Amino acid sequence: MDTAWTWELSGHCAKYSFLTESKGLTMREVERIFQLDPEPPVLENMNDYIIEAVYSRDLRCFSFFLHHYENRLNGRVRRFLLREGLDRYDPERFLDYKMGCVLAMLACLWEYDPAQGADFLTYAHHFIGNALLTCRMQEEVGSFENVDEYKAVRGIAWLYNQSGQSAQAAIQKYAQKHNCSSETAAKFLALAKQNRSRVPFYQTVQDEDSEETGEDVSRDDHWDYAEILWNGIQGKAVREAFEKLNYRDQTLLEKRNAICMTCGRVSPLSTRLTFEELAVLFEGSTASGAERAYRKAVEHLACLLTETGVLHMIRLKRKSQTKRKKKIAAAVYLYQVDNDGEWGEISFDFETETAEIIRLAEWDTTVSKKFAKQAIRHLQTSPNYNLPKDGVMIFEI
Numbered sequence: 124m125d126t127a128w129t130w131e132l133s134g135h136c137a138k139y140s141f142l143t144e145s146k147g148l149t150m151r152e153v154e155r156i157f158q159l160d161p162e163p164p165v166l167e168n169m170n171d172y173i174i175e176a177v178y179s180r181d182l183r184c185f186s187f188f189l190h191h192y193e194n195r196l197n198g199r200v201r202r203f204l205l206r207e208g209l210d211r212y213d214p215e216r217f218l219d220y221k222m223g224c225v226l227a228m229l230a231c232l233w234e235y236d237p238a239q240g241a242d243f244l245t246y247a248h249h250f251i252g253n254a255l256l257t258c259r260m261q262e263e264v265g266s267f268e269n270v271d272e273y274k275a276v277r278g279i280a281w282l283y284n285q286s287g288q289s290a291q292a293a294i295q296k297y298a299q300k301h302n303c304s305s306e307t308a309a310k311f312l313a314l315a316k317q318n319r320s321r322v323p324f325y326q327t328v329q330d331e332d333s334e335e336t337g338e339d340v341s342r343d344d345h346w347d348y349a350e351i352l353w354n355g356i357q358g359k360a361v362r363e364a365f366e367k368l369n370y371r372d373q374t375l376l377e378k379r380n381a382i383c384m385t386c387g388r389v390s391p392l393s394t395r396l397t398f399e400e401l402a403v404l405f406e407g408s409t410a411s412g413a414e415r416a417y418r419k420a421v422e423h424l425a426c427l428l429t430e431t432g433v434l435h436m437i438r439l440k441r442k443s444q445t446k447r448k449k450k451i452a453a454a455v456y457l458y459q460v461d462n463d464g465e466w467g468e469i470s471f472d473f474e475t476e477t478a479e480i481i482r483l484a485e486w487d488t489t490v491s492k493k494f495a496k497q498a499i500r501h502l503q504t505s506p507n508y509n510l511p512k513d514g515v516m517i518f519e520i
Contacts, residue, residue, distance in 0.1 A: 130182035135159045148214035153221065154197050163187035173243040177235060185232065189225065192244075194476060196224060198504045203255045220258045227254035267314070275301075279308060280315035364427035372420035375401060379417050425517050429461050436461055437494050437516040439502075442468070444510070451510050456502065460484050460494045467495055471502060478503065 138160035141152050166172060169191055176184035189196075200220045204211035211217065231247040239246075253270050260273040267273040278301075283293040290312060298308040365373060365384050377383060378401060381390035396404070401413040408416070428434040437458055444454040452474050457466040467484030471477075478499045483491040501516055 128180045128182055130186075132159075132183055132186055135161065135163070135186075148218065150212055150214050150217065153214045153218040155193070156218070156221075157186070157189035157193045159186065159190045163190050170237075170242045170244070173232070173235065174237045176232065177237060185229070188243075194503070196221060199251070200224065200255070201504065203259075207259060220255060223254040223258045224251045227251050272311070272314075275311045276314045279311045283312060283315070360428065360431055360433045364424055364431065364433075367427055368420065368423060371405065371416070372423055374404070375413075375417045375420045376424065378404065422515055425515070426462060434517055435494070437498050438462065438513075439498060439511065439516065440466070440513045441510070447474075454502075454510060455481075456498065458484060458495065458498045460491055467491060469495060469499060469502075471499075473503075476503065 136159070137156070138158040139152065139155040142149065163172075164187070166175075166187075169188060172184045172188035172191070176182060176188070200217060201211045204217070204220065209216065227250045228243075228247050231243070231250050235243055235246055237243075256273060257270050260267055260270060263273075267276065279293065279297045282297055283290065286293055286296070288296070294305055294308040294312055297303075297311070298305045301308075362384060365376070368376070373384070378396040379398075381395040383390075398410040398413045398417070401417065402408040402410050405413065405416075425434055425436060429436045437460055440457045440459075442455040442457050445452050450473070452472070454471045454473070456469050456471065458469060459466045464485040468481040470479045470481050480492070480495050480499075483495060485491050497516065502510065
């Protein structure tokens with residue numbers, strides 16, 4: 124570290140201390156490690172903290188920046204873990220990935236020049252993405268020289284898996300697209316195959332700012348029928364629930380997710396039908412109508428799996444909201460657990476980033492409270508200018 128920089132935080136302490144519980148770290152702790160008490164001075168723009176840190180060479184201002192940026196950073200780490208099929212509620216792993224991002228931002232800080240006109244987060248965005256990939260790379264069974272090689276391996280693995288073509292065809296296609304030799308592409312595919320027995324072939328989506336994370340593919344960012352198979356829920360329970368659906372729902376789910384429930388084959392996502400194609404399949408329907416029917420089929424299947432104890436569901440319904448400057452400043456949501464019993468109520472203040480449980484669903488303090496916390500976490504990480512009017516949260520038991 125440059126010795127000309129200082130990092131002195133006298134007058135401030137951690138707002139949330141570590142509880143040192145016998146079971147180890149908690150998500151509450153790792154999601155709040157940069158929160159300070161008392162509150163840092165408020166600046167008009169978050170980037171002003173970085174500018175002041177650069178010009179004063181004082182990392183105290185960087186700590187103030189982390190205090191305000193932490194919630195967004197938590198969201199980025201959480202979405203990355205979700206896309207990778209990892210447990211995003213594992214505190215130790217979450218903290219490792221989060222600190223990797225902070226170290227990347229510190230490295231960017233030494234080179235950041237405010238006079239160039241770009242915000243610090245714009246400048247650091249690519250490097251934070253690389254930090255997340257580096258953490259993932261270090262968990263892989265394979266050995267990679269650097270994160271660039273790891274990205275290449277992920278890219279050709281995805282191409283090979285999605286195309287359904289032979290290895291040689293995938294190698295030629297990758298080499299042509301990325302302007303590299305066939306030998307180099309073959310090396311990348313060989314590295315990918317070494318991981319195949321322990322790491323699924325990669326399927327990644329674009330991150331929240333549309334920066335590609337190694338592959339040029341996007342996927343619907345919502346729970347779908349295919350994921351309940353990929354994420355390890357018992358296939359028998361899924362098939363039994365599937366058989367209870369009507370023909371239309373079964374067809375929508377199979378065609379949209381490229382899955383055959385008769386033989387269990389999962390085809391490349393590139394072969395799945397679009398909503399326009401589904402509309403043609405069911406004459407008289409529109410693309411938007413087909414999409415609504417598909418989502419109802421997904422929800423129907425989820426309800427059946429909830430009844431059998433395979434999934435949990437939380438229904439959300441917005442009761443009221445208050446807007447300021449075109450953003451939702453406060454809102455009250457009702458929530459119901461597993462489609463049963465009385466609705467609970469949660470109040471949100473998005474300006475202070477706080478939430479209060481007004482009433483627990485079923486008035487159950489031992490069970491319902493953990494679902495209320497899930498709902499709070501979900502809504503607090505949603506952009507407060509685009510909060511859902513209603514919706515369903517689905518997750519494994």
